[in-house]
Amino acid sequence: MSTAGVAVVTGAAGGIGADIAARLVADGFTVAGLDVAAPGEVDGVTWWTCDVTDPDAVATTVAAVVDRLGRVDVLVNDAGLLSGRASFLEATPEQLHRYFDVNAVGTLLMTQACFPQLRDAPGHGRVVNLGSRTFFTGAPGQLAYVASKGAVLGMTRVMARELGEHRITVNAVVPAQVETPGTRAHSGPEVFARTRAQQAIPEPVTGVEVAGMVSYLAGPDGRLTTGQVLVVDGGGLLR
Numbered sequence: 001m002s003t004a005g006v007a008v009v010t011g012a013a014g015g016i017g018a019d020i021a022a023r024l025v026a027d028g029f030t031v032a033g034l035d036v037a038a039p040g041e042v043d044g045v046t047w048w049t050c051d052v053t054d055p056d057a058v059a060t061t062v063a064a065v066v067d068r069l070g071r072v073d074v075l076v077n078d079a080g081l082l083s084g085r086a087s088f089l090e091a092t093p094e095q096l097h098r099y100f101d102v103n104a105v106g107t108l109l110m111t112q113a114c115f116p117q118l119r120d121a122p123g124h125g126r127v128v129n130l131g132s133r134t135f136f137t138g139a140p141g142q143l144a145y146v147a148s149k150g151a152v153l154g155m156t157r158v159m160a161r162e163l164g165e166h167r168i169t170v171n172a173v174v175p176a177q178v179e180t181p182g183t184r185a186h187s188g189p190e191v192f193a194r195t196r197a198q199q200a201i202p203e204p205v206t207g208v209e210v211a212g213m214v215s216y217l218a219g220p221d222g223r224l225t226t227g228q229v230l231v232v233d234g235g236g237l238l239r
Contacts, residue, residue: 004028005073005121007218008065010052010110013040016130016178017078019207020214021045027215029074032065036079052079052106062113072117074126074218077107081148085141095144103148107155111170118168124223125168128214129156131229133174136237153229160227169226173213176205176233200235 007024011017012033018040024031025044032046033039039047046069050061066072081102107129118125132149139146153172160170177195196202210232216222217230231237 004030005123006030006032006065006069006071007074007076008032008034008062008072008110008114009045009076009078010034010050010106011079011130012042012045012047013037016175016207016210017076018042019211020076020078023208023211023215024074024076024218027219029218030069032069032072034061034079052077052110053101055109058106058109058113062110062117066117071121072114072125073121073123075110075114075118075128076214076218077110077127077129077152079106080130082145085139087141088143091143096147099144099148100151103145104151104155107152111159115163115166115168118163119166121168123220125163125166126218126222127159127163127168127170128217129153129170129172131156131172131174133176133231133233133237135174136239156229157227164226169217169222169224171217171222171226172229173210173217174229174231174233175207175210176236178205178207178210195236196234198236199233200238203234205232205234 007029009021012021013035021031021033021042034048034050036051048061051057081099111127129152131153134146135150156170156172213230213232
């Protein structure tokens, strides 16, 4: 195991999750990558298949990570379900439950399962949740997705308060509209161009920049940053 500790990254097989896993490996962490998809190709990551909505699978996987890697110092909750666009009049309870299961309940289950390890981490335990800027923009046509990501931001604040006494930091990172295979399935080039045009720095934001923010929160300089929502979007929101 590396001297930096052990980091668990969900949704690590592709997109922003893969960039986060790669950055934490570069930072010296031993990284456990969890995903429902096939194992990713990030060098230095040990892979587990895990559905974060399944309490038994989460408990079994976290136990296996600890058994093999020894501990958990950092948890990055990146696994999430993306969304197309349709009127809220067409939204169904089933859709709402599905987005909450993956985006919010998955975050809850993983954090609960990792808590004993994070509490006993030699340094401050760290939890980083991935939010969405759509919570602030109220993206039309994405009711279930936006609501579920809003839940993640609310959970981040509550967990920061409750876990602070155990020296565990909990923060949320909110990326820009990053081009990944998942987001390109729902948005064309003109959508990304329009988003960039609204930024103070009109350059593409990639998963590498998002991973940099996670690196800060997971590293020694982030030990007293908690309960925060940090936006990485080139100044699009200017919150």
